Amino acid sequence: MSYSLLSDANQRLEKALRYVSLSDDVTERLRYPKASLSVSIPVRMDDGSLRVFQGYRVRYDDSRGPTKGGVRFHPHVTLDEVQSLAFWMTFKCAVLNLPFGGAKGGITLNPKELSKFELERLSRGYVDAIADFIGPDIDIPAPDVYTNPMIMGWMMDQYSIIQRKIIPAVVTGKPISMGGSLGRETATAMGAFFVIQTAMTHFSQSPAQTTVAIQGFGNAGAVLAELMFRAGYQVVAVSDSQGGVYAKQGLDIPSIRRLKDSSRGIRAVYCEGSVCSTVEHASITNEELLELDVDILIPAALENQITAENADKIRARYVFEVANGPTNSAADAILEAKGIHVFPDILVNAGGVTVSYYEWVQNRSGFYWSLDEVNRRLEQSMTAETEKIWAIAQELSVSLRTAAYVHALNRLGDAIQAKGTQDYYVS
Known part of the structure; x- marks a missing residue:
């Protein structure tokens, strides 16, 4: 790669540090x-x-x-x-x-x-x-x-x-x-779905009026696509590493998932029983999917997909980052200037690690939860933290990414400061 991912990540940290009051020990650590x-x-x-x-x-x-x-x-x-x-x-x-x-x-x-x-x-x-x-x-x-x-x-x-x-x-x-936990395999998608549902209540737009494009039709992207389809969203484009499909009238996601599972490829199909028929669609590249005129764009593949080179071409109103680091810091500024709301990866895809925590707790206790219990706890956590980050963004007039880092920094700062910092030792 032509630049350091870690250096790029640290730029987000530097931006958030302007809005918190922490010991220098915290930032150094x-x-x-x-x-x-x-x-x-x-x-x-x-x-x-x-x-x-x-x-x-x-x-x-x-x-x-x-x-x-x-x-x-x-x-x-x-x-x-x-x-x-x-x-x-x-x-x-x-x-x-x-x-x-x-x-x-x-x-x-x-x-x-x-x-x-x-x-x-x-x-x-x-x-x-x-x-x-x-x-x-x-x-x-x-x-x-x-x-x-x-x-x-x-x-x-x-x-x-x-x-x-x-x-x-x-x-x-x-x-x-x-010893695995029920709900772990779908946790990333389920957590992202809860974030999207919570976030969209702050905008006057119903699922039926909301178009969605999802880059990445793997475990997280495919499950999320079906969750959104069943919730009434118009999922108009999906893609995998080989390319994607787009249909303005919307895609039948369960049918596409069945085809993907059986043939390892993506085509726009509609299935009734065991019979599947190809429906009218356009074949698109992953790059073209990112630039579609949709309401919600969901990068769910790999990092560094939205950069300074293509950020100005992004036309979605809302971006929900299911992949880790799909948007680099140079693109952030462009998207923010365009008025695009970017819900960051450290919130949106945190469902996976949250249910991993539940699995770890169950392993340590030897007591295992039902799927309903896992999903109830996950929804409660994802919804609560989304609302907190939204409130921070509104209070500080900052992007949702910066708000998420501020939220995390305050918690990390409390833990580091609890062990003693310069302020404690020289007071």
Whole structure:
């Protein structure tokens, strides 16, 4: 990448610092990750050859509790990216008032090129390499891009083998049969849906009058698309890594999801029973989807999708960031000047880590909740924090992103100051 993601993330921190009164100790602590680990993971491939993969784990800040964050398998994983994601996780956990700090991990590879056996050996090898760096009271990994409950189960099992006892709370996002929480797989989408529903009450616009475009039709994007479709929103465009579809009259999202699950592709279809028919639509690129004239734009793919190069072409009235860091700081200023309301990732996609927290609590207590209980608690948390951030934005006349960082900074500042700062020691 031509710029540092972490430096870009820190620009958001600097902007929010103008609106808080914190000790210099707090800002100094938050400028740097607490610990960064780079590891080499040797894997015996199915053909007998040996490949060595590069892996990372970063614990950014643990002022509020053990660190928490996903592990992604992707060709573009770098230490800078992982540090940036750990930075965002620190603020995300604070925004939702979770007793966690932020962490992230990743391995640089294309997981589609590996067999299931190779992926298992890689996942277990990663845990072998970072076992001393993680733990239920230290750092708790979770799923992220191209990782799933099966991979989390392998990781939990490998850690338990190393420790010679069953420790389900070391990893979240596990299969239900291994201590996973009901609602975890849909938590990111469900949390985003609760944010959207809460936010849209502040604008005089009904779901039936609201058009939506979603970039990214993976686990979070596809589930969110269906939630919005069933709530009456007009979802007119969706896309995956290969491109997307657009239909001005709206798409039948459940039918598209069925096609995607069966053929791994996206087409605008309508299904009745087992019979599906292609409906009129336009094929579009991911870049074209971002520039559609819609009410709500939802980037739910990868980071750095809205930049200074294309921000002026964004025509949506509201942007809800389901991906991590889809809008860079240079684009923020352009979108704000255009009057576009951007609801930031550290709020919108925090449903995943919130239900991960619920899973961790259930693992620690040995008492497991119903799906209704999980979703009730999630809705309560997402709604409350959205309203608080909206109120801060109105009170300070700042963007919603800055308001979210102010909200998180106040909570992080309280935790850091509780341990003693310069003001305490020199008074």
